[in-house]
Amino acid sequence: MKTLKNHTLIYDDECPMCAMYSGGFIKSGMLDGQGREAFTEISVRNKSLIDFNRAKNEIALVDHNKNEVVYGLDSLLLIIGNSFPLLEKGARVKPFYWFFKKLYSFVSYNRKQIIPSKKDYTEQSCVPDFNRKYRLVYIAFVAIFSAYVLSVFSGKPGVGLDRNFLRELAVCLGQIFWQVIFLSTYLKHKAWDYVGNMMTVSLMGTLLLIPALFTDFTPAFYIIYFGFVVLIMFLEHMRRCRILKLGYLPTISWILFRITALTIITLTIQ
Numbered sequence: 001m002k003t004l005k006n007h008t009l010i011y012d013d014e015c016p017m018c019a020m021y022s023g024g025f026i027k028s029g030m031l032d033g034q035g036r037e038a039f040t041e042i043s044v045r046n047k048s049l050i051d052f053n054r055a056k057n058e059i060a061l062v063d064h065n066k067n068e069v070v071y072g073l074d075s076l077l078l079i080i081g082n083s084f085p086l087l088e089k090g091a092r093v094k095p096f097y098w099f100f101k102k103l104y105s106f107v108s109y110n111r112k113q114i115i116p117s118k119k120d121y122t123e124q125s126c127v128p129d130f131n132r133k134y135r136l137v138y139i140a141f142v143a144i145f146s147a148y149v150l151s152v153f154s155g156k157p158g159v160g161l162d163r164n165f166l167r168e169l170a171v172c173l174g175q176i177f178w179q180v181i182f183l184s185t186y187l188k189h190k191a192w193d194y195v196g197n198m199m200t201v202s203l204m205g206t207l208l209l210i211p212a213l214f215t216d217f218t219p220a221f222y223i224i225y226f227g228f229v230v231l232i233m234f235l236e237h238m239r240r241c242r243i244l245k246l247g248y249l250p251t252i253s254w255i256l257f258r259i260t261a262l263t264i265i266t267l268t269i270q
Helices: 016-028 044-049 073-083 085-091 094-114 132-154 165-182 184-213 219-243 249-269
Strands: 007-011 036-038 060-063 068-071
Touching: 007 016, 007 073, 016 036, 016 094, 060 073, 068 073, 073 085, 073 094, 085 094, 094 132, 094 184, 132 165, 132 184, 165 184, 165 249, 184 219, 184 249, 219 249
Parallel strands: 007 036
Antiparallel strands: 007 060, 060 068
């Protein structure tokens, strides 16, 4: 790998994804050993060069030769392009660049909902601004994806349901409205953060169900496996509520909705 020297990547050290890929740049030799710096431990020199608030949303790359800074996707392409020029050139073609920039923003603005930080947020924390558009896109993506996978899983032996995408989508959306309306006073300013985390729990459960879609086992297996996935989701939901300091009420409400929805569906098909 060709090392990009005299550059420092200011990464979110409270984000496991950011720590992983920035560490990968160091290990691969794309950045030198001092080529990254934690946002919470940023030096006075680098802090004076970067746009502090923008760097919370888009990872900053400081060029010490020119005392210039690039952000977000451009910073990643500069590092990658130093070793793989053709890859960078291809990614900068307008349609691809537009797509990757949107994808970067989609992940960046939702990264604290995808993987929440256990540390309390302060003014020095690298917490992205709330972006309603990208939060709604994340919620819609998970709802549609989860509804599709659940509709396929519903047709497995022992589950006892037919494949019905609209039914599963209605359950996913109903869960969101139930939690927001029922807990509106309780959640207060944490409502968007909670819903984002709840959707990540749904996404985790969906991903765990996917391997079962390509297997052919007994009805008992699918029932037990589904119960195992629900248990994982339940424990993860509680863990995230503890991180958000929301207590047990959202989890109780979450379970009550699932039981209510299952009861209604069961009575409907009988």
